[in-house]
Amino acid sequence: MNQNLKITIIGAGSSYTPELIEGLIKRNHELPIGELWLVDIKDGAEKVRIIGELTRRMLAKNGMSHISVHVSLDRKPALKDADFVCSQFRAGCLEGRIRDERIALKYGMIGQETNGLGGFANACRTIPIALEICREMEELCPDAWLLNFTNPSGMVTEAILKHTKVKAVGLCNVPVIMQKGIAEILGADEQDFVLQVAGLNHFIWARQVLHNGQDKLQNVVDAMLSGNDPLVPQNIPKFEWPSELLRNMGMIPCAYLRYYYTSEDIMEQEQQEASGEGTRGEVVKAMERRLFDIYQNPELSEKPKELEKRGGQYYSEAACELMSSIYNDKRSIMHVNTRNNGTIQGLPDDCTVEVSSMITKSGPVPLSVAPFPSDTLRLIQVLKEFESLTVEAAVTGNRNVAHRALILNPLVTTGSILEKALEETIQANLDYMPQFR
Amino acid sequence: MNQNLKITIIGAGSSYTPELIEGLIKRNHELPIGELWLVDIKDGAEKVRIIGELTRRMLAKNGMSHISVHVSLDRKPALKDADFVCSQFRAGCLEGRIRDERIALKYGMIGQETNGLGGFANACRTIPIALEICREMEELCPDAWLLNFTNPSGMVTEAILKHTKVKAVGLCNVPVIMQKGIAEILGADEQDFVLQVAGLNHFIWARQVLHNGQDKLQNVVDAMLSGNDPLVPQNIPKFEWPSELLRNMGMIPCAYLRYYYTSEDIMEQEQQEASGEGTRGEVVKAMERRLFDIYQNPELSEKPKELEKRGGQYYSEAACELMSSIYNDKRSIMHVNTRNNGTIQGLPDDCTVEVSSMITKSGPVPLSVAPFPSDTLRLIQVLKEFESLTVEAAVTGNRNVAHRALILNPLVTTGSILEKALEETIQANLDYMPQFR
Amino acid sequence: MNQNLKITIIGAGSSYTPELIEGLIKRNHELPIGELWLVDIKDGAEKVRIIGELTRRMLAKNGMSHISVHVSLDRKPALKDADFVCSQFRAGCLEGRIRDERIALKYGMIGQETNGLGGFANACRTIPIALEICREMEELCPDAWLLNFTNPSGMVTEAILKHTKVKAVGLCNVPVIMQKGIAEILGADEQDFVLQVAGLNHFIWARQVLHNGQDKLQNVVDAMLSGNDPLVPQNIPKFEWPSELLRNMGMIPCAYLRYYYTSEDIMEQEQQEASGEGTRGEVVKAMERRLFDIYQNPELSEKPKELEKRGGQYYSEAACELMSSIYNDKRSIMHVNTRNNGTIQGLPDDCTVEVSSMITKSGPVPLSVAPFPSDTLRLIQVLKEFESLTVEAAVTGNRNVAHRALILNPLVTTGSILEKALEETIQANLDYMPQFR
Amino acid sequence: MNQNLKITIIGAGSSYTPELIEGLIKRNHELPIGELWLVDIKDGAEKVRIIGELTRRMLAKNGMSHISVHVSLDRKPALKDADFVCSQFRAGCLEGRIRDERIALKYGMIGQETNGLGGFANACRTIPIALEICREMEELCPDAWLLNFTNPSGMVTEAILKHTKVKAVGLCNVPVIMQKGIAEILGADEQDFVLQVAGLNHFIWARQVLHNGQDKLQNVVDAMLSGNDPLVPQNIPKFEWPSELLRNMGMIPCAYLRYYYTSEDIMEQEQQEASGEGTRGEVVKAMERRLFDIYQNPELSEKPKELEKRGGQYYSEAACELMSSIYNDKRSIMHVNTRNNGTIQGLPDDCTVEVSSMITKSGPVPLSVAPFPSDTLRLIQVLKEFESLTVEAAVTGNRNVAHRALILNPLVTTGSILEKALEETIQANLDYMPQFR
Numbered sequence A, B, C, D: 001m002n003q004n005l006k007i008t009i010i011g012a013g014s015s016y017t018p019e020l021i022e023g024l025i026k027r028n029h030e031l032p033i034g035e036l037w038l039v040d041i042k043d044g045a046e047k048v049r050i051i052g053e054l055t056r057r058m059l060a061k062n063g064m065s066h067i068s069v070h071v072s073l074d075r076k077p078a079l080k081d082a083d084f085v086c087s088q089f090r091a092g093c094l095e096g097r098i099r100d101e102r103i104a105l106k107y108g109m110i111g112q113e114t115n116g117l118g119g120f121a122n123a124c125r126t127i128p129i130a131l132e133i134c135r136e137m138e139e140l141c142p143d144a145w146l147l148n149f150t151n152p153s154g155m156v157t158e159a160i161l162k163h164t165k166v167k168a169v170g171l172c173n174v175p176v177i178m179q180k181g182i183a184e185i186l187g188a189d190e191q192d193f194v195l196q197v198a199g200l201n202h203f204i205w206a207r208q209v210l211h212n213g214q215d216k217l218q219n220v221v222d223a224m225l226s227g228n229d230p231l232v233p234q235n236i237p238k239f240e241w242p243s244e245l246l247r248n249m250g251m252i253p254c255a256y257l258r259y260y261y262t263s264e265d266i267m268e269q270e271q272q273e274a275s276g277e278g279t280r281g282e283v284v285k286a287m288e289r290r291l292f293d294i295y296q297n298p299e300l301s302e303k304p305k306e307l308e309k310r311g312g313q314y315y316s317e318a319a320c321e322l323m324s325s326i327y328n329d330k331r332s333i334m335h336v337n338t339r340n341n342g343t344i345q346g347l348p349d350d351c352t353v354e355v356s357s358m359i360t361k362s363g364p365v366p367l368s369v370a371p372f373p374s375d376t377l378r379l380i381q382v383l384k385e386f387e388s389l390t391v392e393a394a395v396t397g398n399r400n401v402a403h404r405a406l407i408l409n410p411l412v413t414t415g416s417i418l419e420k421a422l423e424e425t426i427q428a429n430l431d432y433m434p435q436f437r
Helices: A017-026 A042-061 A075-079 A093-106 A116-140 A153-163 A174-186 A217-225 A243-247 A255-261 A263-274 A280-296 A305-310 A315-328 A374-396 A399-408 A416-428 B017-026 B042-061 B075-079 B093-106 B116-140 B153-163 B174-186 B217-225 B243-247 B255-261 B263-274 B280-296 B305-310 B315-328 B374-396 B399-408 B416-428 C017-026 C042-061 C075-079 C093-106 C116-140 C153-163 C174-186 C217-225 C243-247 C255-261 C263-274 C280-295 C305-310 C315-328 C374-396 C399-408 C416-428 D017-026 D042-061 D075-079 D093-106 D116-140 D153-163 D174-186 D217-225 D243-247 D255-261 D263-274 D280-296 D305-310 D315-328 D374-396 D399-408 D416-428
Strands: A005-010 A033-039 A068-072 A084-087 A145-148 A167-170 A193-200 A203-211 A332-339 A352-360 A363-366 B005-010 B033-039 B068-072 B084-087 B145-148 B167-170 B193-200 B203-211 B332-339 B352-360 B363-366 C005-010 C033-039 C068-072 C084-087 C145-148 C167-170 C193-200 C203-211 C333-339 C352-360 C363-366 D005-010 D033-039 D068-072 D084-087 D145-148 D167-170 D193-200 D203-211 D332-339 D352-360 D363-366
Touching: A005 A017, A005 A075, A017 A033, A017 A042, A017 A315, A033 A042, A033 A075, A042 A068, A042 A280, A068 A075, A075 A116, A084 A116, A084 A315, A093 A116, A093 A263, A093 A280, A093 A416, A116 A145, A116 A153, A116 A374, A116 A399, A116 A416, A145 A153, A145 A315, A153 A167, A153 A332, A153 A352, A153 A374, A167 A363, A174 A193, A174 A203, A174 A217, A174 A255, A174 A315, A174 A332, A193 A332, A193 A374, A203 A217, A203 A255, A203 A374, A217 A243, A243 B399, A255 A263, A263 B416, A280 A305, A315 A332, A315 A352, A332 A363, A374 A399, A374 B374, A374 B399, A399 A416, A399 B243, A399 B374, A416 B263, B005 B017, B005 B075, B017 B033, B017 B042, B017 B315, B033 B042, B033 B075, B042 B068, B042 B280, B068 B075, B075 B116, B084 B116, B084 B315, B093 B116, B093 B263, B093 B280, B093 B416, B116 B145, B116 B153, B116 B374, B116 B399, B116 B416, B145 B153, B145 B315, B153 B167, B153 B332, B153 B352, B153 B374, B167 B363, B174 B193, B174 B203, B174 B217, B174 B255, B174 B315, B174 B332, B193 B332, B193 B374, B203 B217, B203 B255, B203 B374, B217 B243, B255 B263, B280 B305, B315 B332, B315 B352, B332 B363, B374 B399, B399 B416, C005 C017, C005 C075, C017 C033, C017 C042, C017 C315, C033 C042, C033 C075, C042 C068, C042 C280, C068 C075, C075 C116, C084 C116, C084 C315, C093 C116, C093 C263, C093 C280, C093 C416, C116 C145, C116 C153, C116 C374, C116 C399, C116 C416, C145 C153, C145 C315, C153 C167, C153 C333, C153 C352, C153 C374, C167 C363, C174 C193, C174 C203, C174 C217, C174 C255, C174 C315, C174 C333, C193 C333, C193 C374, C203 C217, C203 C255, C203 C374, C217 C243, C243 D399, C255 C263, C263 D416, C280 C305, C315 C333, C315 C352, C333 C363, C374 C399, C374 D374, C374 D399, C399 C416, C399 D243, C399 D374, C416 D263, D005 D017, D005 D075, D017 D033, D017 D042, D017 D315, D033 D042, D033 D075, D042 D068, D042 D280, D068 D075, D075 D116, D084 D116, D084 D315, D093 D116, D093 D263, D093 D280, D093 D416, D116 D145, D116 D153, D116 D374, D116 D399, D116 D416, D145 D153, D145 D315, D153 D167, D153 D332, D153 D352, D153 D374, D167 D363, D174 D193, D174 D203, D174 D217, D174 D255, D174 D315, D174 D332, D193 D332, D193 D374, D203 D217, D203 D255, D203 D374, D217 D243, D255 D263, D280 D305, D315 D332, D315 D352, D332 D363, D374 D399, D399 D416
Parallel strands: A005 A033, A005 A084, A033 A068, A084 A145, A145 A167, B005 B033, B005 B084, B033 B068, B084 B145, B145 B167, C005 C033, C005 C084, C033 C068, C084 C145, C145 C167, D005 D033, D005 D084, D033 D068, D084 D145, D145 D167
Antiparallel strands: A167 A332, A193 A203, A193 A352, A332 A352, A352 A363, B167 B332, B193 B203, B193 B352, B332 B352, B352 B363, C167 C333, C193 C203, C193 C352, C333 C352, C352 C363, D167 D332, D193 D203, D193 D352, D332 D352, D352 D363
16 A cells, blocks of 8 residues: 555545544544545535535645545546545435335334345345445455445445455444443543454444453443443434343343344334434434535534534544554454454354454454354344345345345334335335346 | 053143044054043033043943043042153133233234243243143153143243153144145145154244155145145134245245234234134133033034134144054154254254154154255244243243343334233233242 | 166176175065166176176076066166166276275275275276266166165265266165164064164264164163174174273264274284285185176076175165165165265265165155264264365366375375375376376 | 562473573563562472572573562462463473373374373373362462463363363464464564464464465465475474475464374384484483583573573463563464364364464453364364363273273374273373372
8 A cells, every 4th residue: 555545435425524534634644645535426416515625624724735635426536546445325315214214114114224124225225336336446446445334334245245356344333332432431441441342233242341351341231221321322212221131131232232122112212203303314314404504614624513413423433443454554453344254153154244353454353252142143143144135135136035034134024014015115216226127 | 561551631621632532542453542541620620521521422432431531630640650641731721821812912912822922921831830740750650751732832842851851742733734735735645745844833844745756845835825725724814925935935834934924914813803703712712612512412422523613623633643653663754843953953952843753662753854044044043042041931930031032032022012011921920920929 | 657667787797786686586576677777898798798697597587587688888778768777886896996905005004995095096986987877867867766886885976966966875785784783683673673873884873773662772782792793794804892982982883983993903904814815805806706607607596695705795685675665655764875964963965974764755864863972973074074075086186185185084194105195096097087187 | 460470380390491581581671570489399399499590590680689589399379369370380290201202102103292192191191280270279369360381281271261260371382483484484573464373282274374464374385385484393393294285275284283284204203213312202301401400500690592492482482472461451462272162163162272362451362263174174173072082081080081082083093002002001190190090
C-alpha cells in the first residue's frame, strides 16, 4: 500500500458519511489519505453533492485540503486502484426499508431491516448489487479491502465471500456499542479489557470480558440487571431482559437478541409505533431530511450533534480503526464479519460469522470461540441456515429456497400467510429483485 | 419369557383399551397370554371397571376365557413379574389437556398436547409419574418391556431411558398411519414395501419407500399433492401442504409437521374450534363420555365402530405387533422411539428419536438414517433441544431451564407473555408438578 | 427382473468358481437362472475353458442343463442385459500378488494383498479395470447389480460408488466366517442370532451378538480366549489375541485385525514363510495348479473337497445369498460394503464401509451403528483416510497422494525407504498402472 | 499481582537454569522480581546449590542483589504465595531418560523422551509428581500461574488441566525455534510477522506466516527445500524432508514431525548413535557434567556459551516472555499448550493442544485454527488419543489402557513384543510408577 491512500465510499450520500469523514480526519496521522471518492447513484446525486461540499469544508477546517475529494455517479473511476472501499449503500433507499416494515407488519410479523421477513427482503435487494460492485473490484482494484456496512451486513458479507474473490470484512456498530457500554460499566478504558464476542451479525453474545486478570462478565450482567444497560444502540427499543434468563446465561446477549428472546414485546411496540410516530424507517427518513438541511449550511464544517440520534453511532469508529489496523498491522482486537473457517464449531466452514479477531495487515485472524451452550448453538445454527438459504435465494431467485429460508426464521410466521407475504414482497420489489422474475 | 405371558396395562381406563384387547385377541396364536392386568388410579376406578367387564365379554366371545383378567387400582401386584407393560395413562386426565389448550390459546399460542406450551405442560405433569412407575418396574419386573404410548411419547421415553434402567420403547400411531396411507397409494400390502421414517415423535419424515426395487417416495408425494392424502390421522386438522415445498422436499413430512410448516393456519383453525365445538380435548371428552355409555352395554362384546373416530386408530396394532415381534424375534421393521445412539447424525447419543427399526427379541435395532438436508436437520436439532431441556425441567423443576426450553420452540411466543404463560401453567398444574414448588 | 436371470462372472477362470456354481445350483428354487456367462481375459483363456466344462458337467448332474453356459473372452456380450454381475478378477494375476508380497518384505514391511503396501499396489492395479467394467455396465446393463469380490474389496467398491452409477455391493467372506464361528460357539443356527459387524473391509468388529433376547458378545469372547477361536479364515495365520486387550474391548475384532494389533508377530511369520514354503501368493499359486488338474478330470461333476483349503470358503454363500435376497426382497441381514451415508459416525458420507445391512430388492439398508470407542474410531478413521487417498491415487496416478496415503497406514514404514518402495512398486507394475506414467 | 514478584523454579538444579536467570535479568524492567526460589529434590541438592551460587553471582554482576535467592529442598515454603511457578523437573533424572531410550531400542522402536514408548514411560513417571505439585499449589498459591516445561510437556499439561484447578500453561522451544528460523528466512524481525502454529506438543504445523499483508508460508517452504532449514532444534537429527511431500503440504511441519514422516531414517540414525557416541540422553548426561564443572567456577557470573549446544535454546525466552505477557497484559502472540476448548476442530474440548494464542493477564486466548487437511487431522487425532489414554494410564495405572494407548502410536510396534516392552518399562521404573504396582 502506498502512502497516498485512495479511499472510496459507495453510497456516500448517506447521512452517516460526515461521521466517517470526522473519523478519517482524527486518524490522519496514521492513515495518510491522498484521495477520497464519494460515490452514489443518480437518485442520490443531490445528497452526495451536499456531502461532498461538507467534506471539503471539514477537511479545510482541519488543514487537510491536500486530500482531493471526488464526487462521482460513476463507480468505475472511483474503484480504480482504490486501497479501501467502504460500502454503505442502501438498495431501494429508505423507501425500500419502509416498504419491508409495512409488509411484515401487515402480515403480523416483526418488520426490521436485518432480520425476519424484512431482513430477507433487504438481502434479496442488496446482494445482487453488492456482487456487481465486487466484480468491478476484482478487475479494478483486486488488492483493495472492502469494508462492508451495507445491511444486512452478515448476509451481504457471506454472499461476497462465497461468490467473489474480494477481500471483504463486514462491520457493525453493535459490538462497538457493547465494548463502550462495558467500558462504562467497568469504569475502564476500552483498551484495558478484552471483550470477546461471537455469533452472527445482530445475533452475537459476549463470551468473555477479560479485565485485569479476571473474567468480569458476570459483573457486567449484574450491572445491566440493576437498571444500567448502556449496551443498547439508539435505534432499537429499550426493554428489560427477563432477569433470570440473563443472570443464568453465562454470556451477554447483544441488544438485537431481544428480537428473539422477547419477540412479542417488540412486536407490540412496533405496532404501536407504526400507528403512531411511524416505523423506524419512517422516523429515520424524517431525521435524514432534517440532517441534510443542516448539512447544506455553508457555515457547517464539522459533524453536527444531531447525527448522534441517527442510530449508527460508532460506525465510523469501526471503519477507521479497521482501515488503520490493516494499514499499520496493528493487531488490535476488533469484532468483524468474516469467514467462519472453524471458528464457531457446528457451523459450516464457508459461512460468515461475527467474531472478535486480531486485525493484521493480512486481515482478520479470529480468536478461537469456546463451544456455545447447546441451546444457544441450536439458535445460531438455525439463524445461520436461514441466512445461508437467503443468500442462495438472493443469488438464484429460487422461490422454493426462499420459502425454506423463511420457514426457519423464528420471527416469521409459517403457513398460507407466509406464501402471501413472500409473494407480495417479491412483487413490490421486482425492480430490485430481477432474479425472482 | 414364559408361555403364559403377563401383560399389564397402566391407564387401562382409557377409551382406547378395547382396541388393544381386540388386537391381543387377534394375535392369540403368536402371543400366548396368561394374565391381563388392567390398572388405573382412583379417579379412573369406574372407567377401568367398565373396561374390565367389556374385556371379559370380548375374551369370552372368542373362547379365550382361560386368560385371567385383573382390574386393579394398585400398581404393584399388577407389575410384579409382568412380561409386557403398556403405559397409556394421561396425567391430569382430559381436564389437564383441556387446561393446557385453553392456557396456550389465551396467550395466542397453539394449544396441543404434544408440542408447544401444551406439550411442555403435559411432559411436566407426566414424567414424574412415568419415572415412579419405572422405579417400581426396576424392582418388580426388571426384565419386562415397557411399551410407552403415554404422550408426549418421545419426551416421556427419553426421560425413562435417561433416568431408569427399564427397557422402554415409545410408540405412536402416526408412522403406522403413514405406512397404511402409503400402502393405499401404492396399492400394495404393508409388508410389500419398506418405509423408513426418522425424526422425533410427531416430528418425523419418511426418508425411503422401497417397493419392488425402487424408491417410490416421489410417487407418494405426487399422489398426496393430487388431492389424495391418506396419511393424516383423524385427530389433526386436514390442510393442504404448500405444494412447491412438499414437491421439492425429497421426503414426506408426517401430518404433525403441519404445526411447523403451516402454523398460522393451524392457529386460526384452533381458535375457530375453541370458540365453536370446543378444543380437541373438549371434543374428545364428549366422545369419551359417549364411548363409555356404549362400553357399559352388557350385550357389547366387541370393539364398537364409534371408537374409530377417536383418533388413536392403529395404536393397538403398533402395540400388539411390537409385543409379538419381541416375543417371537420376528425382526419386522417398526417405527419406534428409542435411544439415538448414533442413528441420526447431529443429535446427542443419549437422546430419544423416532426411527424405523428391526425388532428383535433384544429390542429395536434402528436402521441407519441418511444425513438430513441441513435445513431440516436444524429444525430437528432445535426441537430435540426443546425436548431435552423440557425433560430436564420436568425432572428438576428448574424454571430457568423451562424458560430456555420454551424459547426454542417454534410454536411458542417469547417475551413477557411467555413468562406469564409459563407461570400460569405451573400454578394451574401445581398438584401435578410438585417439582416446581 | 425376469424369470430367466442372466448372471455374468468376470474373472470366471478363478479356482473359486466351482464353489459359486455349487451355490447357484443349491439355490435353484429361489434364483431362476437362464444364462450363465463365464468371462475372463486372454491370459485366463485355458482356465476359464476348464471351468466352463466343469460347470456344464455340474449343471447336468443336477438336471439343470436348461441353463445355457457361455464362456467368453469378450466382456460386452456377457454384460449386455445382465441381471447380476459377479466380479472376482485379479488384476495382474497371482504373479502380481506375489510381486507385491516380495517387494513389501524386501523393505521390511508386511506383504499382503488387501492392506499395507501390497493392498495399495493391488488397488492401483485393480481400480482402473474395475471402473472400465462399470462404464460398460452403465451402458450395457444399467439396472444390473454388481457383486464385487475383487480385492481389495472395500477400496474397489469405494472407487465404483464414487466414480460410476453402477449399483455395486462389496462382499467378503470374513464376516461370513465370523457368523459361522459364532454360531458354532453359541451352538445355534446362523439364523437364530443377529450378528452386527461394522468397520471397513478386513477391518471390522462385531458390535452385537443378539441371541435369545440377550447380547452374547462377551460369551463369544470368553470362548475365543479359552482356546476355541473358529472365527479365523484359513488364509491368515492363527495367533493368540492379547487376552487382556480382547477381554476388555467390548467388541470382537475380525481375524484380519491381528495385522494391526499384533503386527510384529505377523511380520515374523511372513518372513519365515517367505524363506520356507513361500509367501501366501506362492502357496496359493501351487494350490491353484493342483486344483486345475483336478477340475480337468472329465469325471468330476461337483466341487472337489480340495477347494476348501483354498481360503475363500463361503464366498459363494455370500454371493448367492445376496443375489437371492435382492431378487426375492428377503430382507435378510448380511454384512456388505456399501456407501457410509451416516452409518458410521466420524467417517465421510461418501466413503465405503463394511456393515451389517438389511438386504432388500432395492439393495442394502445398513443397520445403525452405535458410536465406536474413541480409540477404535481413530484407527478406523486413519485406515479409511488411507483407503480414500489410495482410491484417489489409483484414479489420478498422483504420486504425492500415493505417498500421503501410505504415510497414514500403520503397516507401512515411513522415510526414504518408503519413497524407494513406492517407486519400485510403480515401476514393477507399470503395465497395470498406466495412470502413474 | 504485587510489585515484588515471587518466582519459584521446580527442578532448578537443571543445567538450563542459568538461561532462565539471564532472561529474568534482561526483563528486569518489566518483571519486578522480589524473590527467586530454586527448588530441587535431595538427589539434586548439589546441583541446585551450584546453580544458586551462580545465580547470586549473575544477579550481583547486574546490580540486582536486592532480589533474594532461596535454595530449597522443601517445596512448600517455595510455593507459598508464589506468583509464577516454573516447572522443569525431570522425573527419574537423566538415568530414567537413558533407560527409556535403551529399552525402546532393544525392542526395535524409536527411543525418545516425548514420543513413542519413551514418551509414554516419561509421562507415567512424571504425571504423578506434577499432580502432587499442583495439589500443593491449589493450597499454597491458588492464584499463581504454572509454566510447565517438564516433558512430555503436552501430556503433563493435559494431566494438570484435567485433574487440578491450577492455571497452567505448557511451553516448548520448538515453536520458538520455528519463529526464529522463519524470521531468518524472511529477513524480518520476529515481531514483524504473525506465525500461527497448531497441533500437539512436538507435533505442530505452521499454518500461516502473515508478513506485510501476505501469507509467506510457501516462500518459507521453498527456502527450507533449497537447503536452508533453520527450523530444526539442536537436539534432533538433521534430515531432508521428502521434497514433494513438503512442497505440497500447504503447511510447515515442525522438526519433530520427522519422527512420523521419516521414521525409518530416524530409527537407523538412533541405532548408529546408540552404538557409537551414545543415545541422546547419554550425550546430554556427559554435557551436563561438563556444564556443572563450568558453573562451579566462582569467576563465572554469566550464562556460558557452552549451554547453547545443550538443545533447549530459547526455553528461557519463552518462559520470560510468557511471564511478562501475563504480568503486563501484553497481548503478544505466543505458542502454548492450553485447553483445546474448540480451537482445533475434531479434538475433544478438554484435551490440551499447542496453539498460537494471544497472551493476556487472564492467560492465553487461542487464535482460531482453520480446519486441517483430513489426512493431517487423522494423524493429530490418533496422536491425541494416544496422549489422552497415556494420561489416563499415568493417573490410574491401568495396564489395559496403557496397552490401548501404545497400540495407537505410529512409533510403537504391536504384538507380543509390545507386551514385553511394556512390562519391562513398568518393572524398570517401578519406583517412579507406583500406580502400576
